[in-house]
Amino acid sequence: MNDNSPSLPVGLAFDEGSPYWLNKGDNAWQLTAATMVGLQSVPGLVILYGSMVKKKWAVNSAFMALYAFAAVLICWVLWGYHMSFGTPMISMLGKPDQAMTEEFLLRQYQRSFLPTVDYVFYQFAFAAITVILLAGSLLGRMNFYAWMLFVPLWLTFSYTVGAYTIWGSGFLNDFLIDFSGGYVIHLSSGVAGFTAAYWVGPRHSHDRQHFPPNNIIHMLGGAGFLWMGWTGFNGGSPLAANKITSLAILNTHICTAMSLLVWLSLDIIFYFKSSVIGAVQGMITGLVCITPAAGIVDTWAAIIMGALSGSIPWYTMMVLHKKSAFFQQVDDTLGVFHTHAVAGLLGGILSGLFAQPDLLDIFYISARRVPGPGFVYGIVNGGEKFQRGLRQLGYQLLGALFITAWNVVVTSLICILISRIIKLRMDEDDLEIGDDAVHGEEAYALWGDGERDPPPLRFRMTPKVPSFCRRHGMNPEIPTEQADNQQKVLSRAASLETTPLGLE
DSSP states (O other), X not given: OOTTOXXXXXXXXXXXXXXXXXXXXHHHHHHHXXXXXXXXXXXXXXXXXXXXXXXXXXXXXXXXXXXXXXXXXXXXXXXXXXXXXXXXEETTEEOOOOOOOHHHHTSBOTTSSSBHHHXXXXXXXXXXXXXXXXXXXXXXXXXXXXXXXXXXXXXXXXXHHHXXXXXXXXXXXXXXXXXXXXXXXXXXXXXXXXXXHHHHOOOOHHHHHOOOOSOHHHHHHHHHHHHHHHHHHHHTTTSSSSHHXXXXXXXXXXXXXXXXXXXXXXXXXXXXXXXXXXXXHHHHHHHHHHGGGTTTSOHHHHHHHHHHHHHHHHHIXXXXXXXXXXXXXXXXXXXXXXXXXXXHHHHHHHHHHHOOHHHHHHHTTTSSSOOOOOXXXXXXXXXXXXXXXXXXXXXXXXXXXXXXXHHHHHHHHHHHHHHTTSOSBOOHHHHHHOHHHHHSOOXXXXXXXXXXXXXXXXXXXXXXXOGGGSOTTOOTTSOHHHHHHHHHXXXXXXXHHHSOTTOO
């Protein structure tokens, strides 16, 4: 092909920076999608966590998210990417290697029309948000230094295995439907967060009983970053700006809106309150549920998935959680198990039901084996497709079982290891104080020019003694002890007036 072909506009001509295999439209969209996923974490979850918790934990909660984002990026390019998508080492894991050379990053990624660096960055954003979602179960009591160790260990030994097994060259890659991370991201983070919460232990008893958000308006802002950022989350999975991308984006927002409305309706019906926090939870469960199916189901299926994701996780969180001694034993701060593990599992199973055969053929066009069809289409078409649909449903359940078991075991081992080095949970004194004890900083410094808030007024006021308790002649503005001393001085002065000097 002639690189200087006159049939191409100047902006589309091939050159050293734009080789013949690079599609500029796909490249621009993929970088945009990856950035949108990154914005879900920073600032999205930073704002959401910092405002959804009690005031005294705002800084710590937001900082846990910010730290994880930075730490995951360094681990990802040094060894994490290749362990998730690189050369096979075993059927569950790739060989650790760095992903920083020009030769590797700027070559074509498989059969797409993108450079590999796009995929490295996009998958980093996925890895980072997984760890940050997990943190939602641990807010308000985990030792920050233990968290600093937990992040790289969990990324290395848990996340990479799930990503390689389902999306890389692992043993589930040819069989499981997971369009954009229902299992790899959400089921993993929900199960791992719940497991880690068990090992870390509960929050302070006062916090567990009373843990109001410190800023609901900011919470809605963080939730907005999540919702709109999911356009890139699911829209980036096809690695192209094609019609599957468009369908995935529309289905994402339809399912989310339906889930929010169903959750809100259930709150109103059973609790007689239109809860803002409940609406945010319903939004999240809708986003999570559609993730494994966004581009491979019809829009009518997205509506059904939204209705189920707004009701089943609502039941597990609002009813089952309160009745179950098992759930009560583990302090999952933000209910990540319900919003991500339950909703992610639900989405994976529904993908096995509603996956549309034609859409599967388009999305998995370059795969060794096309999974599916969904069991619903197997029932409609009968024959061999019925058997394949039933088998696909079994694969979805098998994948969920593997991800759940792996995260329970590995997360437990990581927590046990860290506990031998440093305490997983903060000291009780630090739990009483919060951010100031952990970081020496507070979320809202409104006194003077960034100075700490002064002591409450009641601690600076001079206590007033009731009139019937005062001694005669006592100044009511002087504390009792000081008044006693004043009385002694006056008595001493009176005696000196009648006593000769030196004959005291």
